Amino acid sequence: MTRATRTAEYTGATALCLYLAFELGSKEWKLGFTTEPGVTPRVRTMPARDLARLTREIADAKQWFGLKAATPVRSCYEAGRDGFWLHRYLTSSGIANVVVDSSSIEVNRRLRRAKSDALDVRKLLGMLLRYHAGERAVWSVVRVPTVEQEDRRQLHRELRTLKQERTRVANRMNGLLANQGLWLPPGTDVGAAAKTVRLWDGSPVPVALRARLEREWEHAQFLRTRILELQRERQRAIAHGRGEAIDKVRQLLRLRAVGPTGAWVYVNEFFGWRRFRNRKEVGAAAGLTPTPYQSGDGSREQGISKAGSRHIRAVAIEMAWCWLRYQPRSRLSGWYQARFGRGGLRARKVGIVALARKLLIELWRFLEFGVVPEGASLKTA
DSSP, X not given: OOHHHHHHHHHOGGGOOEEEEEEEOSSEEEEEEESSTTSOOEEEEEETTOHHHHHHHHHHHHHHTTOOTTOOEEEEEEOSTTTTHHHHHHHHTTOEEEEEOGGGSOOOOSSSOOOOHHHHHHHHHHHHHHHHTTOGGGSOBOOOOOHHHHHTTHHHHHHHHHHHHHHHHHHHHHHHHHTTTOOOOTTOOHHHHHHHOXXXXXXXXXXXXXXXXXXHHHHHHHHHHHHHHHHHHXXXXXXXXXXXXXXXXXXXXXXXXXXXXXXXXXXXXXXXXXXXXXXXXXXXXXXXXXXXXXXXXXXXXXXXXXXXXXXXXXHHHHHHHHHHHHOTTSHHHHHHHHHHTTSOHHHHHHHHHHXXXXXXXHHHHHHHHOOOOTTOOBOOO
16 A cells, blocks of 8 residues: 555545645755655755755655645744744645744653654654644644734834843943942943042053953943944834834834833834734733632642743833823722832832733723723823
């Protein structure tokens, strides 16, 4: 009995399909092919990003399993460093591809388990078969943005990276000074001060250390200039840009406690291209949902899932603190103060995460349905 005959008996002649799973590496890709459960997968290794080789491997797999050249192909790979370009190529080639959230893939809970790319690709193949057999909850499928939607993320992500680098440079300069028993007020020109400041014994700063501080200060000034340029670019886009995303940014900016950074990130990372059906989907997509662990009589909370966008979570916590300060009469601020305001530091930190989730849902309702959060005030200008 041939492979094609066995496949036809299992799925029916009209349901023949080639299933393909990718295990993507920086230098090599593992490809796993199969047609049905129980069939030994065909595992192949190819150079990374070689699309011509990928086309040949798919054609060879169809011959291997006795399939026609027009047989449809269904594929999957884990979301990661390679992003969505491969998904766009596969869908443009007529392949039904899904990008999978890697944290949603089930794993063996043993303390030690064997792991290799070949085993991973077989695991993905098995789950791909289950997914297309109707078991939709087998994993979480990532919603893929368009090229334009993905490109709008670059400005605020670069801005955040530059701010983090600026903080690292400032901390490095402070550490180098503290190592010699020196301290300079914030905002001091470290490059110039390094030439005049004196150590504990009145001696000047060593030559190599002074040169390094001057270079670090130059780098800090370069970062400051780039940050200001990006902030001005964002402000011009908010003031003069057109499109649904920009309109949503402006709508969020009508609320007190919402600034340009929060509104821009919320829209371009979250509300500008995703569509949510209910509040649970909003919280889950941000990774701010609780993860209870219950077994028998035992019950404990494991914290938030953190399965969503880390960019959104960081801004959501900052905005929650701003909301308490600038919207003290809102219902959400009153709820937080009544439940967590008199608690200790840990209770307030736990409460601010819960407030961030509730606020995120309120902002979604404000954008989708125009419902202003209860008790919140709008900006006068």
